[in-house]
Amino acid sequence: MSDYQVAVVGGTHGNEFSGIQLVKQWQRRPEALSRPGLRVESLWAHPHAHEANRRYLDADLNRQFTPALLADPLQRSYEALLAKALDQQLGPKSSPKTDLIIDLHNTTSAMGPTLILLESDAWARQLAAYVKAGMPEAVILLEDSQPASDWGYLCSMAKRGVMVEVGPQPQSVLRQGILDQMATMVGLILDFASAQRLGALPPLPDEVEAFRYVDTRMLPLDEAGRPVAMVAESVDGKDFQPLEPGAAVFTYFDGRTGYLETDRTLYPHFINEAAYYNSHAAFSLAERVVLKLSE
Numbered sequence: 001m002s003d004y005q006v007a008v009v010g011g012t013h014g015n016e017f018s019g020i021q022l023v024k025q026w027q028r029r030p031e032a033l034s035r036p037g038l039r040v041e042s043l044w045a046h047p048h049a050h051e052a053n054r055r056y057l058d059a060d061l062n063r064q065f066t067p068a069l070l071a072d073p074l075q076r077s078y079e080a081l082l083a084k085a086l087d088q089q090l091g092p093k094s095s096p097k098t099d100l101i102i103d104l105h106n107t108t109s110a111m112g113p114t115l116i117l118l119e120s121d122a123w124a125r126q127l128a129a130y131v132k133a134g135m136p137e138a139v140i141l142l143e144d145s146q147p148a149s150d151w152g153y154l155c156s157m158a159k160r161g162v163m164v165e166v167g168p169q170p171q172s173v174l175r176q177g178i179l180d181q182m183a184t185m186v187g188l189i190l191d192f193a194s195a196q197r198l199g200a201l202p203p204l205p206d207e208v209e210a211f212r213y214v215d216t217r218m219l220p221l222d223e224a225g226r227p228v229a230m231v232a233e234s235v236d237g238k239d240f241q242p243l244e245p246g247a248a249v250f251t252y253f254d255g256r257t258g259y260l261e262t263d264r265t266l267y268p269h270f271i272n273e274a275a276y277y278n279s280h281a282a283f284s285l286a287e288r289v290v291l292k293l294s295e
Contacts (some may be wrong), residue, residue, distance in 0.1 A: 003039035004197045007090055008186060010104045012062050012154050014049025015171040018179045019104025032224060035194035045154065053172055055275055057149060063152040067093060091157040101158040102189055106169035108274040111239045113181040114139040116163040118148035122271060125291045127202040130192040133183055139240055140210035171274055206293055211240060211267050211286035219280045220258060229258055231272050231282050239269045
């Protein structure tokens with residue numbers, strides 16, 4: 001049986017420092033990532049953005065990996081060209097040689113250690129249960145509304161891809177607790193991949209709590225497209241805490257209050273994410289689900 005090919009990627013965004021620091025450490029000590037049955041490489045995706053202390057130079061690298069963009073010869077931004085090079089190194093997406101990509105990210109939001117899954121099949125449900133059992137504070141976030149290969153995320157180049165998103169951490173800053181949580185989650189994902197590959201998974205819980213992405217809510221804007229409100233203090237910093245229909249979610253600069261329009265309880269995340277301010281995204285919303293391993 002050939003080894004399972006795994007790539008652990010940091011620095012997809014140049015100002016998210018935890019993944020960059022960990023990749024630098026692992027490149028000095030690759031044995032830290034070694035697991036039976038796996039062949040693991042670590043990769044720093046976008047060093048030039050880090051040198052500029054920016055998320056990206058021309059365009060978000062973590063949105064460049066759709067099949068259409070990768071195939072479009074007219075896409076000539078720095079990140080579009082970098083994506084094509086990475087696709088050749090780790091993909092190609094149409095027939096990937098990499099079995100699993102673990103892409104490492106920081107968020108300014110108080111999301112804690114979050115494992116983002118693009119699929120909810122048996123393998124993903126087992127991974128979620130394994131990580132949650134070893135790290136009870138972990139949050140499982142599903143973005144499975146479309147086939148994984150349709151996403152533009154870097155991790156979608158592999159046969160399977162996951163993202164590790166840990167915060168709160170300001171851009172261009174390191175926090176020891178956040179870095180340690182990221183390293184712990186990566187270790188658990190590798191442990192799972194090794195055990196699953198070798199047919200040696202331990203008994204897992206019958207079910208695991210997760211959150212499935214529903215939509216993203218934008219800040220209210222005026223006719224010129226400028227924000228006229230901010231995220232309410234009652235919501236800010238409370239990622240994955242329930243929001244009921246009609247909850248106060250915006251405070252207008254003129255003193256008014258904006259309320260959540262929904263017909264069910266939802267769970268906000270990426271609240272006040274600094275990287276999304278240019279798009280005026282206020283927060284994303286998810287529904288709580290229970291993943292059953294027997295399905």
